[in-house]
Amino acid sequence: MATGELMVLGGSGFLGAQVLCAASQRVPAVCASRKRPPAGAAHCERLAWSASQTRGLEEFLERPGLQAVILCAGLTRGADCEARPAEARALNQDLPERVAAGCARRGLRFVHISSDLVFGNAVAPPGGFRPQDPPQPRGVYGETKRAGELAVLGAHPRAVVARLPLLFGDSLGRGLGASDSLLASLERGESPGLFQDEFRTPLDVVEAAAALVELALGEARGLWHIAGPVRLSRFALGELALEAAGWDPASGWPKSTSRAQHASSSPRPADACLDASRARAELVSPLSSPRQALRARPPGTAKPPRA
Ligand SMILES: NC(=O)c1ccc[n+]([C@@H]2O[C@H](COP(=O)([O-])OP(=O)(O)OC[C@H]3O[C@@H](n4cnc5c(N)ncnc54)[C@H](OP(=O)(O)O)[C@@H]3O)[C@@H](O)[C@H]2O)c1
Secondary structure: OOOOEEEEEOOOOHHHHHHHHHHHOOOOEEEEEOOOOOOOOOOOEEEEOOOOOHHHHHHHHOOOOEEEEEEOOOOOOHHHHHHOHHHHHHHHHHHHHHHHHHHHHHOOEEEEEEEHHHOOOOOOOOOOEOOOOOOOOOHHHHHHHHHHHHHHHHHOOOOEEEEEOOEEOOOOOOOOHHHHHHHHHHHOOOOOEEEOOOEEOOEEHHHHHHHHHHHHHOOOOEEEEOOOOOOEEHHHHHHHHHHHOOOOHHHOOOEEEOHHHOOOOOOOOOEOOEOOHHHHHHOOOOOOOHHHHHHHOOOOOOOOOOO
16 A cells, blocks of 8 residues: 655646646655645645745655656646747646656656647547557647657656646636636626537546546556547536536526637647546546546536626
């Protein structure tokens, strides 16, 4: 049974905060982050950390009792990566390589988080992209995430690289992720349009976090796809989220839109669905459909905005 510490680098983010919560149910969890993690994950020990400080990281990896590291920090918005490609390379490629090399030197388990958006330039096969399918990213985010994967697997032969899909679910009151951001946007009186022609295999962030902790505390290595079992458009996911939050289906929300109607500042793959059948077969952690997960953990109940 695992008893050593698990450190989350970037524990203040949408995913990182839930990874801290999941980790702390199994082992002592430590958060290294620029900002404080939100309430809900704040009970964990916190180390102030910025990715630009190499020394801090090396010191953290020397902690006695440290067993595993999960890297959740990164430059995660496509538009930010297009606008600041050097920062995207530093955070999505160079940082993972540094952490992987540091963990390999010390014999620490390491899980790095990658993305379904390493795919997107080729048509998705039925059942979604498998780990062995050749990545073809579109845009700086996907390119730097793919470069990060290769750098990690080169620096730490026993590392896990976990590709995640679009995440939804509980952002601990911060309006982050695919479902909470939709509700927050509607609460602000905005009229967000959701693509009916952009497809993903969305996963609840709570379930993603549990699967990542299971990988970190186990013996797995290499590339894993951790994703939901259902191919859904962003619009369909939005409908499920609002239904689970108690919205009247007749409210007219969410609004449907199409890729052709919406100019984006970053390239957006039409279909980046992942085949996560290996994870479903081998991991104990559930990877449920969005309908099941949203029923189990309904999002906050925002009121429909006035027309
Ligand atoms: N969310 C999704 O749908 C999704 C899907 C697929 C893959 N992923 C991957 O999952 C991981 C986490 O994503 P997320 O959605 O949780 O992103 P997020 O909410 O944007 O969190 C990013 C984290 O990175 C930290 N960070 C950014 N720049 C930093 C720096 N210079 N030094 C230290 N920390 C820094 C942030 O710290 P601050 O809080 O201090 O800014 C935050 O903790 C990323 O690798 C992302 O590519 C996410």
